[in-house]
Amino acid sequence: MTILELKNIKKSYFLGKEEFPVLKGLNLSFDKGDFISILGESGGGKSTLMNIIGGLDRKYDGEVIVNGVKQADKKEKSMDEYRRDTVGFIFQSFNLVSYLSVLDNVLISLKMTNLSHKAQVKKAEDLLKQVGLLEHKKKNPNQLSGGQKQRVAIARALANDPDIIIADEPTGALDSQNTSDVLGILSDIAKSGKTVIVVTHSQEVADYGTRIVHLADGQVTSDERIKPAYETVEKAREFKTKTLSFGAKARIAWQHFLNNWKQNLMIMIGVAIGLFSVMFFLGLGNGAKGYMNKMVTDLANPNVPMVMKRVTSDENKKNDEAFQETTRLMPQNTTKTAISDTLIDKVEKLNHVKQVEKAFDVAPADFTVSLGATKEPFAKIQTWTNVNTDSSLLVGKKPSEGEVVVPDTFAKKWDKTNWKKIIGETLHLEYKMLNKDGAPVTISQDVKVSGITKGNPAQNPLTMNFKTLQKAFIANNIVGDPNFIVPTIDDSHNVKSVVNKIQNLKTDGKKDFVTFSLGAVLKPINDITSIVTIVLALIAGISLLVSLMMIIATTYMSVAERTKEIGILRALGARKGDIRLLFVIETVMLGIASAILGIIVAFLGQVGVNSGVSDLLDKFHIIQISTGAVIGSVIIAIIIALFASLMPAGKAARLNPIEALSND
Numbered sequence: 327m328t329i330l331e332l333k334n335i336k337k338s339y340f341l342g343k344e345e346f347p348v349l350k351g352l353n354l355s356f357d358k359g360d361f362i363s364i365l366g367e368s369g370g371g372k373s374t375l376m377n378i379i380g381g382l383d384r385k386y387d388g389e390v391i392v393n394g395v396k397q398a399d400k401k402e403k404s405m406d407e408y409r410r411d412t413v414g415f416i417f418q419s420f421n422l423v424s425y426l427s428v429l430d431n432v433l434i435s436l437k438m439t440n441l442s443h444k445a446q447v448k449k450a451e452d453l454l455k456q457v458g459l460l461e462h463k464k465k466n467p468n469q470l471s472g473g474q475k476q477r478v479a480i481a482r483a484l485a486n487d488p489d490i491i492i493a494d495e496p497t498g499a500l501d502s503q504n505t506s507d508v509l510g511i512l513s514d515i516a517k518s519g520k521t522v523i524v525v526t527h528s529q530e531v532a533d534y535g536t537r538i539v540h541l542a543d544g545q546v547t548s549d550e551r552i553k554p555a556y557e558t559v560e561k562a563r564e565f566k567t568k569t570l571s572f573g574a575k576a577r578i579a580w581q582h583f584l585n586n587w588k589q590n591l592m593i594m595i596g597v598a599i600g601l602f603s604v605m606f607f608l609g610l611g612n613g614a615k616g617y618m619n620k621m622v623t624d625l626a627n628p629n630v631p632m633v634m635k636r637v638t639s640d641e642n643k644k645n646d647e648a649f650q651e652t653t654r655l656m657p658q659n660t661t662k663t664a665i666s667d668t669l670i671d672k673v674e675k676l677n678h679v680k681q682v683e684k685a686f687d688v689a690p691a692d693f694t695v696s697l698g699a700t701k702e703p704f705a706k707i708q709t710w711t712n713v714n715t716d717s718s719l720l721v722g723k724k725p726s727e728g729e730v731v732v733p734d735t736f737a738k739k740w741d742k743t744n745w746k747k748i749i750g751e752t753l754h755l756e757y758k759m760l761n762k763d764g765a766p767v768t769i770s771q772d773v774k775v776s777g778i779t780k781g782n783p784a785q786n787p788l789t790m791n792f793k794t795l796q797k798a799f800i801a802n803n804i805v806g807d808p809n810f811i812v813p814t815i816d817d818s819h820n821v822k823s824v825v826n827k828i829q830n831l832k833t834d835g836k837k838d839f840v841t842f843s844l845g846a847v848l849k850p851i852n853d854i855t856s857i858v859t860i861v862l863a864l865i866a867g868i869s870l871l872v873s874l875m876m877i878i879a880t881t882y883m884s885v886a887e888r889t890k891e892i893g894i895l896r897a898l899g900a901r902k903g904d905i906r907l908l909f910v911i912e913t914v915m916l917g918i919a920s921a922i923l924g925i926i927v928a929f930l931g932q933v934g935v936n937s938g939v940s941d942l943l944d945k946f947h948i949i950q951i952s953t954g955a956v957i958g959s960v961i962i963a964i965i966i967a968l969f970a971s972l973m974p975a976g977k978a979a980r981l982n983p984i985e986a987l988s989n990d
């Protein structure tokens with residue numbers, strides 16, 4: 327029964343415009359169960375014919391009819407399918423994939439079937455048993471003899487149960503014993519009903535078959551039947567072939583990745599250094615910003631603005647300059663800086679303002695605080711507002727009426743060891759202020775300690791309850807209106823807009839207020855830190871460009887080294903896209919592995935540096951690598967890998983399978 331018919335096959339090679347005809351109108355047909363030897367002089371066109379029969383060459387004239395169906399369109403896709411489904415290749419130089427085990431070499435073909443993994447392994451093992459190599463299944467091809475390698479290649483060619491086996495000089499590299507073993511197996515294959523077509527120079531090999539076709543000068547010169555074709559029994563194949571799945575490609579890529587681990591490790595270290603530096607600098611920037619913010623916010627809430635009377639006569643002065651003028655006057659607490667209830671009302675009525683706290687910030691003269699034998703000079707009296715954070719309290723609570731919060735420096739002067747016991751003690755304050763008429767008055771006041779804050783030597787303030795201070799002022803004819811107010815704003819997002827509105831409130835066309843918030847001071851610091859961090863990270867990131875080039879170069883090298891393997895995979899029916907993806911997947915694996923290595927190193931570095939400077943920075947973590955930076959570095963590594971793989975993988979996919987197979 328005819329399985330394959332060739333009608334008027336013509337093939338020429340062109341060198342420039344010059345035509346070299348190789349096959350000059352061949353007409354042949356092949357039967358099932360036939361073992362055909364194609365004999366002929368060197369250069370006679372045998373391999374050219376095999377490439378056409380095997381579906382590797384699409385550029386010929388004439389018709390190839392398989393199972394009665396004409397190979398009409400000769401499209402790449404249908405030729406891939408034809409190779410996967412109908413033919414099995416055996417080569418003179420075995421062409422096994424060197425980094426895959428004997429079993430995995432046979433499994434490549436089976437990966438292109440719809441059998442379950444278990445069934446694929448079972449079938450591969452059966453085939454290896456058939457060629458007598460089951461006990462060698464875990465070996466690599468380089469651990470086998472030539473004859474054994476060829477038997478693995480035969481098992482692989484049989485794996486997808488093809489109708490036609492094409493063998494190009496299958497015994498060319500074997501001694502006589504192995505030659506007769508291999509020919510015995512090929513005979514058995516023909517006996518099982520397949521068509522075996524063997525290209526050979528050897529009459530002895532040819533005599534093994536059932537039919538000998540002589541080819542000379544591109545034409546059939548004789549076609550001799552030595553034996554009848556073997557009887558065939560129709561047996562339906564119990565599975566279907568399909569394209570190589572993503573998982574199968576990933577597995578091959580992974581196996582090559584592992585096999586190439588030394589080279590890959592070098593690249594991984596290169597990429598990881600780049601990613602580590604980027605993460606580390608971003609982490610340092612984060613930490614530095616966090617540290618500065620903590621230092622400031624430990625003292626005061628950056629989102630709560632302080633609002634003061636605008637005293638400048640220059641309406642055009644910017645808030646920050648006008649604010650300086652106010653703060654110069656504030657300590658004296660004159661009517662100039664006093665904020666009346668009418669003004670407070672205006673702020674209270676603004677949208678998003680929940681409440682307005684009244685406050686004083688004054689610098690009395692001859693200010694002393696005494697408790698028992700301890701008498702200390704102080705510079706300022708401030709009142710407790712929402713600007714003061716609870717976290718600024720070392721112990722105790724914020725001051726209610728009749729209470730103050732003292733700095734720890736004072737508490738420790740009073741009692742070095744039991745300084746916390748100062749809470750509940752009554753202090754005696756004495757200070758001088760100017761009254762409304764400008765005359766100095768001395769105020770004596772007894773107040774109870776409600777809490778202790780960290781000392782602020784620059785300002786050396788005592789923090790008091792507003793009402794307590796206001797009562798003392800009013801009783802002594804001192805201005806009792808607050809010299810600053812603190813609006814509480816419903817949401818931190820609204821702070822900026824409310825502050826803007828306050829800065830633009832006017833009475834008789836003149837602006838009423840100036841404002842100050844730590845957030846506004848922190849912003850430029852944070853902005854500069856961010857810019858410096860990003861610049862440093864970008865400089866570190868330049869090394870990633872070097873990594874990119876490194877990956878491109880090594881992937882190109884890998885394509886060159888694996889040219890033959892690409893040819894084999896194509897001969898087995900892998901598509902162009904499969905080859906492309908194989909390289910892309912492996913490079914992405916390299917990228918991900920590099921990212922993991924980079925992340926591990928970065929975290930070890932983070933732990934090391936943080937514990938190293940922990941004492942210096944009061945246990946603050948100065949390196950803070952964010953989750954975003956970690957995810958970002960994985961993404962960057964994948965993008966670099968993808969980018970680096972594009973050109974080499976494209977080159978691999980475009981390789982002509984015939985040229986790839988003939989690559990030495």
Ligand SMILES: Nc1ncnc2c1ncn2[C@@H]1O[C@H](COP(=O)(O)OP(=O)(O)OP(=O)(O)O)[C@@H](O)[C@H]1O
Pocket residue numbers: 339340346348366367368369370371372373374375
């Ligand atoms: N890609 C090509 N470009 C140009 N000429 C080619 C190409 N491939 C083969 N040829 C030529 O076609 C002719 C037939 O080559 P082919 O390899 O088919 O011969 P062969 O019969 O298999 O030879 P051998 O027995 O030595 O392997 C040769 O003259 C060869 O030089």
